[in-house]
Amino acid sequence: MLSFLRRKKPDEPQRRLSVEELAAAFPNQDAAPAETVADEPVGESPSPAIEATGFAARVEAAGTSAETPADETIEDARTAAVASEAALDVAINDPAVVDAAAESLAPAEAPVAMPEAEARIEAPDVEPASVESAPAVEPAPAVKPASADVPGIATDAPAAPAGKRGWLERLRGNAITRSLGGLFSRNPKLDDDLLDEIETALITADVGVTATTELVERLRKRMKAREFADANALLSALRADLLAMLEPVARPLVIDRATRPFVLLTIGVNGVGKTTTIGKLARRFKDEGRTLMLAAGDTFRAAAVAQLQAWGDRNGVHVVAQGQNADAASVAFDALQAAKARGTEVLIADTAGRLHTQQGLMAELGKIKRVLQKLDPAAPHEVLLVIDGTTGQNAISQLRQFNAAIGVTGLVVTKLDGTAKGGVVFALAREFGIPIRFAGIGERPEDLRVFDAAAFVDALLPESLGAG
Ligand SMILES: Nc1nc2c(ncn2[C@@H]2O[C@H](COP(=O)(O)OP(=O)(O)OP(=O)(O)O)[C@@H](O)[C@H]2O)c(=O)[nH]1
Numbered sequence: 001m002l003s004f005l006r007r008k009k010p011d012e013p014q015r016r017l018s019v020e021e022l023a024a025a026f027p028n029q030d031a032a033p034a035e036t037v038a039d040e041p042v043g044e045s046p047s048p049a050i051e052a053t054g055f056a057a058r059v060e061a062a063g064t065s066a067e068t069p070a071d072e073t074i075e076d077a078r079t080a081a082v083a084s085e086a087a088l089d090v091a092i093n094d095p096a097v098v099d100a101a102a103e104s105l106a107p108a109e110a111p112v113a114m115p116e117a118e119a120r121i122e123a124p125d126v127e128p129a130s131v132e133s134a135p136a137v138e139p140a141p142a143v144k145p146a147s148a149d150v151p152g153i154a155t156d157a158p159a160a161p162a163g164k165r166g167w168l169e170r171l172r173g174n175a176i177t178r179s180l181g182g183l184f185s186r187n188p189k190l191d192d193d194l195l196d197e198i199e200t201a202l203i204t205a206d207v208g209v210t211a212t213t214e215l216v217e218r219l220r221k222r223m224k225a226r227e228f229a230d231a232n233a234l235l236s237a238l239r240a241d242l243l244a245m246l247e248p249v250a251r252p253l254v255i256d257r258a259t260r261p262f263v264l265l266t267i268g269v270n271g272v273g274k275t276t277t278i279g280k281l282a283r284r285f286k287d288e289g290r291t292l293m294l295a296a297g298d299t300f301r302a303a304a305v306a307q308l309q310a311w312g313d314r315n316g317v318h319v320v321a322q323g324q325n326a327d328a329a330s331v332a333f334d335a336l337q338a339a340k341a342r343g344t345e346v347l348i349a350d351t352a353g354r355l356h357t358q359q360g361l362m363a364e365l366g367k368i369k370r371v372l373q374k375l376d377p378a379a380p381h382e383v384l385l386v387i388d389g390t391t392g393q394n395a396i397s398q399l400r401q402f403n404a405a406i407g408v409t410g411l412v413v414t415k416l417d418g419t420a421k422g423g424v425v426f427a428l429a430r431e432f433g434i435p436i437r438f439a440g441i442g443e444r445p446e447d448l449r450v451f452d453a454a455a456f457v458d459a460l461l462p463e464s465l466g467a468g
Pocket residue numbers: 034120129130152153154268269270271272273274275276277298301304352353354414415416417418439440441442443447
């Protein structure tokens with residue numbers, strides 16, 4: 001059992017911090033956190049969206065329609081789509097079908113019309129995301145900030161400042177920061193109680209029982225061996241241990257320029273921020289001068305296709321879409337075909353959110369991968385699992401299941417700004433060792449950072465020690 005549960009301190013009344021002490025502990029506590037902004041309507045798209053229905057039509061003609069009958073549940077329909085894989089494979093291997101698909105990739109005259117209704121799978125054990133309604137089609141107001149008409153992207157929240165300061169500002173409310181900040185401002189004694197409080201702070205911040213126990217027991221051993229002169233020396237050792245856990249996974253995504261297109265497939269449970277992350281990545285890659293294309297493979301949520309198309313318009317990026325309830329594997333195939341034909345450097349494919357416990361939907365991911373491999377045996381070159389940093393220990397089973405279904409090569413941990421936790425990053429690193437490529441620290445296009453272990457740890461620990 002954990003020592004912080006075991007040890008009781010009934011004789012010690014809870015001391016309330018004075019206003020001055022609190023102010024000293026949180027010098028910038030009123031630094032404004034990112035504000036979530038309601039979705040804006042999407043303007044009518046002058047879009048480079050590519051209508052790619054020819055391939056799907058061929059697949060249907062082969063008697064493998066993945067269309068959802070009106071009276072079927074959406075999940076049934078999607079399970080049926082998985083069942084159609086054999087016939088889809090046959091179609092893909094038919095050169096006539098492939099050629100027809102390539103021909104059908106001419107730019108569309110008009111964007112795909114989105115049905116009004118939006119279907120979503122609810123994720124009961126996941127922090128609910130803001131519910132997005134299918135945007136009405138009306139012209140965007142002329143004077144709006146850069147991302148004002150992109151649903152799911154905040155427009156008036158300030159972007160996190162660049163560099164370490166951005167991390168510090170966005171993670172300031174974290175449980176580790178608050179607990180340890182308060183604790184060390186009281187000049188604690190170097191004893192077991194100090195270790196208990198550190199343990200509580202780590203558990204509260206979702207570092208996880210196993211990782212926390214390991215960290216604390218290592219510190220306890222060193223404390224008993226009289227390695228620490230004072231409490232601050234112990235906290236410095238904690239910082240070093242936390243950093244050592246994260247450094248091996250802080251491996252940035254390297255896009256191999258020789259691979260065209262470099263295919264990035266984004267996956268994850270509902271509402272974790274996949275589509276938003278794709279928008280942010282699109283912005284990043286455009287800024288790096290790369291050519292790219294997006295595949296609107298979240299064919300389940302109408303707003304997701306519109307969201308991606310809006311991102312495409314904003315950044316001048318082609319979006320391959322077939323509309324709601326289309327077969328996601330077919331969209332991915334069409335997009336890869338088009339990206340190859342154009343010599344595009346990067347293709348980012350979106351997928352619908354799915355619970356890691358839903359076997360049929362998880363199998364669909366394997367299908368998308370196999371279909372992509374018909375055109376490029378090495379694709380997808382990166383399978384990015386997007387994890388909501390507020391999810392807590394459930395993230396462990398998400399990663400385990402998605403990894404088993406498709407093989408995860410990189411992680412994006414989002415919403416680290418909005419959470420009092422975020423310690424799950426340590427648990428993930430310890431358990432799997434899979435690279436953490438990016439961190440989402442806000443809703444703005446700029447708020448995606450290459451994961452930096454030192455910046456993250458420094459942002460979590462009290463500023464006096466955080467600088468290292
Ligand atoms: N604060 C904060 N919000 C974020 C971040 N990333 C995404 N979000 C918000 O999370 C919500 C859900 O994001 P989406 O991109 O729609 O999530 P999704 O995974 O594509 O959703 P589904 O398609 O339903 O599975 C939106 O309101 C985003 O603005 C982040 O790093 N910080």
